[in-house]
Amino acid sequence: MKSSRRLFIKNTAVIGAVASLSTTPFSLLAEHQKNVIKIGIIGLDTSHAPAFAKLFNAENPRPELAGFKVVAAFPQGSSDIKSSADRIPGYIKQVEELGVEVVDSIEKLLEKVDVVLLETNDGRLHLEQARAVFMAGKPVFIDKPVAASLKDAVAIYKEASEKKVPMFSASSLRYMTNAHAVRHENKIGKVLGADAFSPATLEPTHPDLFWYGIHGVEILFTVMGPGCESVTRFSTPDSEIVVGKWKDGRLGTFRGMRAGKHDYGGTAYGTEGNLFLGKFDGYEPLAVKIAEFFKSKTSPIDARETLEIYAFMEAAEISKYKGGVSVSIAETLKTAGYQG
Secondary structure, eight states, rough: OOOHHHHHHHHHHHHHHHHHHHHHHHHHHHHHHHOEEEEEOOOOTTHHHHHHHHHHHSSSSGGTTTTEEEEEEEOOOOSSSSHTTTHHHHHHHHHHHTTEEOOOOOHHHHHHOOOOOOSSSOOGGGGHHHHHHHHHHOOOOEESSOOOOOHHHHHHHHHHHHTTEEEEEEOOGOOOOHHHHHHHSSSSSSSEEEEEEEEOOOOOOSSSSTTTTTHHHHHHHHOOOOEEEEEEEEEEEEEEEEEEEEETEEEEEEEEESSSSHHHHHHHEEETTEEEOOOOOHHHHHHHHHHHOOOOOOOSSHHHHHHHHHHHHHHHHHHHHHTTOOOOHHHHHHHOOOOO
16 A cells, blocks of 8 residues: 555656656747847848848857847838849848748738848848838848938938937948957957958949948948048049048058959058958858847947048048049038038
8 A cells, every 4th residue: 555655656757757848948939039139130131131031040049139039021122122132032032931921012021020130232222221120119220231321321320310210220341250259359459541342343323432341441440430520532444442541640441453363452551460361251250240139229330430431431432523523521421411
């Protein structure tokens, strides 16, 4: 009798333990899902969109990206830039395979998410799309280019500020290992100057450096910092050279390649040495910064610096069409409506 009672107690304990094991994971899973920051993507016409979705929705993401999930995407991006529009069906398929729901409006997307990646490749659409996000009060990362004109870029930052919506924009090239080390780790001491290069392929709907030259210009500003005073541009059929003069007398140059190898890099010159700035490290370093931004609600880049980058490119275009004259960054910003 005692033996039977002991067996009953033992079996009851085992059943209780099994029951505990079978219920606890579900409650933990529910708690985890409740705490996940839900990301929405606007625009599936760029390779950046599935690249970010793969990083955030990985089965075992790197620790900085854990706690996020891309849950919805609105695919419509450019309708008349063929190289972008033709990508949409393939990228829809890729994100759906990652568990992302594809919706038919930005409004529906905004109902399902906490934060937004505005990935539309066509900068002409960004102001209108960003306004919808600002109205919903969702923190947003806007991929390059911020807009297809400096005027629209100024308007986007102004409206984000007025609505008190956190916003961040950058090229992934800003977070190349060596460029980041020069700016944030004092790798070469005080920076005396820099040269940067990137492809500068053309898209007729955008100012010529906005479409792809932005990558090399962002490398230049990453190591030089803000404070560019004027730019002068020189052009050949194969390349563009833009020389920026900073307020403290330093010179920084950008070379935009129309032909040759598709590559990124440059050289930074400092009081304690010189450093080559390549190579491109992929999208993961930028994704980590985006994750930090979504948590902190604070952009890692001052708005003035980002707008100065776009003023640099717009002033370079003015210089080109005026035969290589020096063009003021401050005047270019003022003309675009910047009042900061």
